[in-house]
Amino acid sequence: MVPQDESGNFSLPALEEAISARTKLIAITHLPSTAGNILPVADIGRIARQKHILYLVDACQSIGQLPLDVKDIGCDMLSVTGRKYLRAPRGTGFLYVRKEIQDRLKLLFMDGRSTAWVSENDYKLRDDARRFELYEKNRALVLGLGAAISYALDLGLDRSWQRIRRLSTLFREKLTAIEGVILNDKGDQLSGIVTFSVAGMEAADIKAALAKKNINVSVGNAVSTLIYMNRHHLTGIVRASVHYYNTEEEIDSFCTVLAAILSPSYHP
Numbered sequence: 001m002v003p004q005d006e007s008g009n010f011s012l013p014a015l016e017e018a019i020s021a022r023t024k025l026i027a028i029t030h031l032p033s034t035a036g037n038i039l040p041v042a043d044i045g046r047i048a049r050q051k052h053i054l055y056l057v058d059a060c061q062s063i064g065q066l067p068l069d070v071k072d073i074g075c076d077m078l079s080v081t082g083r084k085y086l087r088a089p090r091g092t093g094f095l096y097v098r099k100e101i102q103d104r105l106k107l108l109f110m111d112g113r114s115t116a117w118v119s120e121n122d123y124k125l126r127d128d129a130r131r132f133e134l135y136e137k138n139r140a141l142v143l144g145l146g147a148a149i150s151y152a153l154d155l156g157l158d159r160s161w162q163r164i165r166r167l168s169t170l171f172r173e174k175l176t177a178i179e180g181v182i183l184n185d186k187g188d189q190l191s192g193i194v195t196f197s198v199a200g201m202e203a204a205d206i207k208a209a210l211a212k213k214n215i216n217v218s219v220g221n222a223v224s225t226l227i228y229m230n231r232h233h234l235t236g237i238v239r240a241s242v243h244y245y246n247t248e249e250e251i252d253s254f255c256t257v258l259a260a261i262l263s264p265s266y267h268p
Contacts, residue, residue: 025054
């Protein structure tokens with residue numbers, strides 16, 4: 001595990017120190033699910049290339065939220081889920097594998113789509129990325145994924161990212177002004193995922209109270225990111241994911257309701 005520095009930024013010097021002759025893979029989550037910081041995946045990619053180490057980026061939380069280019073990142077593999085900021089159907093996703101390294105990866109699952117028999121006792125892998133797919137899949141969900149990707153691209157990822165960044169900055173400013181709210185996001189580069197805790201209250205209780213006012217948030221439990229949670233003495237966090245379609249009025253309403261929930265006179 002590579003630690004963050006005192007400001008909450010991913011430590012590139014610590015990454016270089018951690019690399020040894022035994023290091024075969026650098027696996028990085030671009031944007032964690034229980035904190036709002038963005039990791040410097042392009043800088044990490046340069047280190048991986050210099051050291052000739054395979055590089056895997058988990059972009060499940062960042063795809064659809066901010067612009068991504070695998071060439072700029074310099075990754076060998078990038079994995080994505082569709083149901084988050086892309087707003088595609090649950091159960092969809094895609095995988096990028098750089099052509100030059102596909103033969104270095106051992107497949108865990110194979111079927112008649114990914115392989116072809118060449119004799120009774122031998123088979124041959126496909127020469128393209130479909131070797132990583134299974135034939136049996138839900139075609140309607142895949143069409144939904146394609147529609148969501150087209151929608152995001154037509155809207156413009158640079159454009160939507162600018163709005164997400166502006167709204168989340170405003171949101172954090174207003175949350176820090178509420179007594180009892182502890183903002184958990186640390187680092188110089190922050191995303192649309194806004195995470196916070198409330199002194200003396202469980203995250204699940206905050207979620208339930210907000211739901212009564214028709215405000216939807218998620219809870220990140222310690223079991224999902226145990227090392228991070230233990231290091232920061234957390235059992236869970238409230239996660240509010242701001243998207244381009246949210247408004248400043250919704251942020252004001254959220255903070256007004258949250259402040260009322262935390263007031264001594266509040267009665268559920």
